[in-house]
Amino acid sequence: MSVTSDMEARLRALMLKALDGDGVAYRTLLEELRRYLRPYFLRRLTPGLAANSDDLVQDTLMAIHTRRLTYDRTQPLTAWVHAIARYKLIDHFRRSKVRATVPLEDDAALFARDEAGDASARMDVEAVLATLPARPAELIRQTRLEGASIAEAAARTGMSESAVKVSIHRGLRSLADRFGGRSDE
Known part of the structure; x- marks a missing residue:
């Protein structure tokens, strides 16, 4: 999941407004995250499990909603979202007894930036x-x-x-x- 600095800044600004009580910003944030998360899950699911991507997106958005107050305002938002999405995907694989593999071209997601x-x-x-x-x-x-x-x-x-x-x-x-x-x- 490649994130531009403009995208990070836009999503982070929406999250900060949402945390300050702006309902419109919160709805916009959730919609942008939905469009952002769906391809993330589709790339990681096998064709037979691709139908589960919408459920994973919803689970992730629910987790973001319920844990939004734990977001550290000084940190990048997308790193926090990635962590939640990754854990939701791992939980899904465990429930489905599926072992995930990562294509080599997606190796950037395996290594954290310094x-x-x-x-x-x-x-x-x-x-x-x-x-x-x-x-x-x-x-x-x-x-x-x-x-x-x-x-x-x-x-x-x-x-x-x-x-x-x-x-x-x-x-x-x-x-x-x-x-x-x-x-x-």
């Missing part, structure tokens, strides 16, 4: 960017870390696209000179 390493790397990048003037640091952050295009960064800052490119280039060159790396991407 979130601590990601946080440490983000802090390192922020410390390095702090050595630059504010504008080039923000432009580098927007285009290289957040994935904004040059045009989007220009629109956000009110600069021309060429000025954005020059500022980013000079900022990267300054970092390369300061830290001994290469300035090209």
Whole structure:
């Protein structure tokens, strides 16, 4: 189950609103999770058991509903949802006396990401960017870390696209000179 950062942010925002009492956000969250969970279960069930995917989705949504207050607001929502879905799938396999196999192309689900390493790397990048003037640091952050295009960064800052490119280039060159790396991407 591949999750984009935009999808994570959208689902997490809906969950936080739902936890704060927004019923519309909660219904939207459950509907998005239903569309998200169904393919997850279908990929993991054998063709003979695929009919059980809707039951597994419902079981997972019920578990999310009954345990929603245990969600840690500081953590990614999809990791919490994955854990619940995985346990529901394991329970289903146990009840059905089915042994699950994972195709090799789905091996990413078997290995956890090193979130601590990601946080440490983000802090390192922020410390390095702090050595630059504010504008080039923000432009580098927007285009290289957040994935904004040059045009989007220009629109956000009110600069021309060429000025954005020059500022980013000079900022990267300054970092390369300061830290001994290469300035090209």
